[in-house]
Structures are given as C-alpha cells and as structure tokens.
Amino acid sequence: MESVLILASRVVNFLHDSILLVVQQSGTPIGDKELHFWVFGLIGMIIFFCSHAAFKYLQRWGLGAVSFVFTGIILTILAVGIEVEQYITSRGQMDTADVVAGLAGFLAFFLAYCLLVLIGRLFLAIGRMIGGRKKDRMWRS
Template sequence: MVQFIKFIVGIINELHDKIIVLLSLLGLNFTDKELHFWVFGIAGIILFVFVDKIFKWISKWSITAISFIYTITFLIIMVLAIEIQQKITGRGNMEFNDALASILGFLAFFGVYVAMKFLLNLSIKLYKGMTEDKRMDGDE
C-alpha cells in the first residue's frame, strides 16, 4: 500500500512540476493555491461532463448501477483514507490487502443483496402469474 501511494504521489508530483514549467514558459506565475483552483476547476468540470454523460446513459437501464458506482467510489476513498490514517497514527498496519479485503467485503454483501432482490422479484412475478392464472380459470 505504501508503494502504491508513493507511486501515485510520484505521478502527481511530476505532473505538478510539468504544469509549473509550462505556466512559467507562458509567463504565468500562479501561486500554489491559484494553481489548485485552476487545475481542479478544469479537471473537475471535464470529469463532471464525462461522468454525467455516462450516468445518463446508465440510468436508461438502472438507477441501481449508478448507486453501486457511487457507493463503491465512496468506499474506495474511505478505505484509502483509513489506511493512510493507520500509517500516520501507527494504529494498525497500512496494507494493500486490508484495502482489498474491505472492498471485497462490500462486493460479497452486494452480491448477496442482488441475489436476494432477484429472488424476491422472481417470487413476486411467479405469485402474480399464478393468481392471474386462477382468475382466468374462474372467469371461464
């Protein structure tokens, strides 16, 4: 997990340095806060447009899919925050396998939830089908 975070931090630091050089070449000397404002503003709006298009497309089939995407994203952020907190405070061990176990736990419980929802919906359809058949038999 530490190596993964160091890898991501390395990429971000390289990108940060390249943006600073590019802005200097353009004669723009932004403070760190101004740089954050512009980079996250632009990246955020691009991400929003992309996510909005995808979610609108997915919503034609299932709102549950959007709920799943939101939940898994939130959980990944929480898991990473907890692992980083464990590293900083020394309470617990920061391990990739802990993070993986956390996400797999959600996926397992989500699989059970989906299976139960499927079986419930199937049972309701079968029950409605049987009652429809009985009503039709009684009418004839």
C-alpha cells in the first residue's frame, strides 16, 4: 500500500511540475493557486461527466444500483484515507489488505441486506397469493 501511495505521489508531483513548467515557459503569469483552480476545475468536470454517464447507465437497474456504487466509492476513499492516517500517526500498519477487508465487510453486510429484502418480498408475495385483496373489501360497506 505504501509503495502504491509513493508511486501515486510521484506521478502527481511529476504532473504538477510539468504543467507548471509548461505554463511558465509559455509566459503566462499564473501562480500555483491559479493552476490548482484550472486543473481541479477541469478534472472535476471530467469526473462529473464520467460519473453522470455511469450513474445514468446504472439508473436502468434502479436507485439501489446507483447508491451501491456511490457507497462503494465513498468507502474506498474512506478506507484509503484511514490507512494513510494510520501511517502518518504511526497508529497502525498501512496495508492494502485492510482496505480490502473493509470493503469485504461492506459487501457482506450489503448481501445480508439484499437477502432480507428478498425474504420480505417473498413473504409479501405469498401473503398476496394467500389472502389476495379480500381483506380490503371486508372493511368497505
């Protein structure tokens, strides 16, 4: 995990320095803050359009699919963030297996939730088959 983060930080630093060098060589009077403004603005819009297209595609399977993917993304970010925090504060060992274990926990709980929903729907379907809508008619005069 540590080597992946070090590699990622090197790539980000290389891109940052390269973009800053190109901008400075072009003679454009732009500082680091303005560079962050433009780069994050562009990256944000790319992420927005990609996620919008992905969520629109997932919408075919309902809001649950969109919520599942969104939750998975947030939990992945949270798990990696916690691992980085543990490394910085020396409170634990930064390990990719911890991230995988955390996401596996989410999948296990989500599968249990899906199973409960299916059981509930099964009972409702059986109840409708047995009782039908006669109960509703009983209360009408």
